[in-house]
Amino acid sequence: MPLHHHLFLEETKMAHRYPKPLLDTLYCLEDHIHWEEEEQVDYNEYSNTTTTNTNSSNVVLLEHDLFWDHEELPSLLAKEHQNQLSNTLLQNNLVLASSREEAVEWILKVNARYSFSTLTAVLAVNYLDRFLFSFRFQNDNNDNNNNNNPWLTQLSAVACLSLAAKFEETHVPLFIDLQLEESKYLFEAKTVKRMEILVLSTLGWKMILVTPLHS
Amino acid sequence: MLTLREKYYDFDQISSKVFKCRRDDQFFTMKIVSILNEENQANNGVPYWIIREISILKELDHINIVRLIDVMTDGPDLFLVFEYLDNEFQADFLKNPKMFMYPQMKKEFLYQILNTVAYLHARKILLRDLRPENILVNVRTQVLKIALFGAARTFEAPLEAYSSSVGCLSYRSPEVLFQFGCEKYSTPNDVWAVGCIFGEMLLHRPLFSGPSDVELLDEIFTLLGTPTEETWPGVTSICGTCALMGPPQQPKDLAKEFPMLNPDGLDLLSKMLCLCPNYRISAEDAVKHPYFKGV
Numbered sequence: 001m002p003l004h005h006h007l008f009l010e011e012t013k014m015a016h017r018y019p020k021p022l023l024d025t026l027y028c029l030e031d032h033i034h035w036e037e038e039e040q041v042d043y044n045e046y047s048n049t050t051t052t053n054t055n056s057s058n059v060v061l062l063e064h065d066l067f068w069d070h071e072e073l074p075s076l077l078a079k080e081h082q083n084q085l086s087n088t089l090l091q092n093n094l095v096l097a098s099s100r101e102e103a104v105e106w107i108l109k110v111n112a113r114y115s116f117s118t119l120t121a122v123l124a125v126n127y128l129d130r131f132l133f134s135f136r137f138q139n140d141n142n143d144n145n146n147n148n149n150p151w152l153t154q155l156s157a158v159a160c161l162s163l164a165a166k167f168e169e170t171h172v173p174l175f176i177d178l179q180l181e182e183s184k185y186l187f188e189a190k191t192v193k194r195m196e197i198l199v200l201s202t203l204g205w206k207m208i209l210v211t212p213l214h215s
Numbered sequence: 216m217l218t219l220r221e222k223y224y225d226f227d228q229i230s231s232k233v234f235k236c237r238r239d240d241q242f243f244t245m246k247i248v249s250i251l252n253e254e255n256q257a258n259n260g261v262p263y264w265i266i267r268e269i270s271i272l273k274e275l276d277h278i279n280i281v282r283l284i285d286v287m288t289d290g291p292d293l294f295l296v297f298e299y300l301d302n303e304f305q306a307d308f309l310k311n312p313k314m315f316m317y318p319q320m321k322k323e324f325l326y327q328i329l330n331t332v333a334y335l336h337a338r339k340i341l342l343r344d345l346r347p348e349n350i351l352v353n354v355r356t357q358v359l360k361i362a363l364f365g366a367a368r369t370f371e372a373p374l375e376a377y378s379s380s381v382g383c384l385s386y387r388s389p390e391v392l393f394q395f396g397c398e399k400y401s402t403p404n405d406v407w408a409v410g411c412i413f414g415e416m417l418l419h420r421p422l423f424s425g426p427s428d429v430e431l432l433d434e435i436f437t438l439l440g441t442p443t444e445e446t447w448p449g450v451t452s453i454c455g456t457c458a459l460m461g462p463p464q465q466p467k468d469l470a471k472e473f474p475m476l477n478p479d480g481l482d483l484l485s486k487m488l489c490l491c492p493n494y495r496i497s498a499e500d501a502v503k504h505p506y507f508k509g510v
Binding site: 159162175189200 | 273287
């Protein structure tokens with residue numbers, strides 16, 4: 001790996017620790033970076049940071065009141081279980097795992113930016129997981145030489161967050177505003193619209209979810 | 216995934232947007248909803264109310280609700296595949312002359328409506344727009360079906376999209392009429408609508424028919440009396456301009472207005488048409504009312 005790439009990697013790692021203005025000047029030096037190579041390595045960084053994030057969000061999820069009557073609770077728990085996906089698929093497909101991590105990070109950032117509720121984020125990630133893990137989608141990926149098409153995952157993330165926001169929020173930004181948060185790709189409205197429809201039909205329009213945030 | 220025409224065939228047009236179709240040995244009713252080519256949706260994809268409404272319908276499994284079986288997309292159109300109701304099912308059930316020949320059947324149908332409303336409320340779903348036109352009945356088998364699409368909303372749904380489709384006011388509750396323009400729908404509103412339908416079943420004419428909200432409120436208060444702070448705590452602050460209240464009126468005697476109704480029936484009707492939404496009977500409690508003993 002050429003030296004300047006290596007340096008750049010060090011800097012992107014620092015980006016997680018230092019405030020942005022400090023790094024802006026450093027970024028300017030690197031105009032001719034090949035983004036794709038960085039992405040691959042950067043995933044490790046992401047998986048490390050998300051592990052801690054997940055732990056802290058678990059704490060949030062536990063802060064709810066469970067005042068269910070005796071019959072309702074088992075049926076809700078059964079429904080909740082239906083929506084949870086096994087991790088084996090992610091463990092076997094590391095490329096998918098890392099692009100999924102990145103997409104989840106992006107969803108959480110946008111969710112925070114627009115002060116969407118926690119439930120919106122939970123819905124969006126659930127839609128994304130169910131969509132990515134759907135049998136058809138996996139096959140498509142394998143056909144493409146195991147190239148996981150990072151843009152496809154990102155497009156799915158945009159569509160899933162948009163659907164979740166429309167389901168849960170009272171104000172939903174336009175597609176273009178939803179994509180303000182830094183991402184390597186910017187999709188046209190008609191592309192996101194088509195992806196929304198694909199996600200909806202792949203998930204069989206089952207958008208209501210039983211979560212620990214259920215009220 | 217199969218395309219629309221691979222999955223369904225023998226299309227038979229019923230109205231401009233509704234088809235009867237077949238898959239294997241079963242018939243279905245297909246409704247076409249053109250959503251994706253609307254100008255105002257161009258920048259934001261599938262409208263939020265479509266997402267909410269269809270995902271709600273997908274969750275529902277109740278004998279008295281017209282079941283949504285499948286959703287297909289093709290270009291800008293959505294195809295909603297519903298269970299097929301044969302010719303024996305007639306819409307706008309109150310217009311069916313047979314309805315009025317058997318009092319017991321009215322009670323049976325009222326029970327089925329309330330049971331459905333209770334089922335929906337338990338799932339945090341409001342009907343908001345329950346009207347006899349959306350209710351179909353099979354007089355022979357005494358099964359009633361409510362067509363929900365276009366009517367049901369989740370509790371939290373914003374209201375802009377519905378405000379334009381005011382249509383029929385007759386079944387709107389006083390609390391909704393008071394807050395015209397910034398409507399706050401809630402479960403008691405649905406119970407009020409069922410109360411109006413109950414009254415209409417008995418009188419063979421709409422209980423209230425006011426062409427405007429002011430006239431409708433006047434009709435309501437003529438029958439049930441003008442609410443006071445005693446009968447409806449907080450009513451003066453809700454109604455805002457008390458011009459809406461009109462001159463105070465005394466409630467009429469429901470037993471004289473509905474001579475065909477037994478005391479249990481009168482009790483239930485008055486509880487469903489209770490002006491104050493907080494004191495109005497819930498659908499769940501109404502189903503258990505003694506009036507339905509033996510249904």
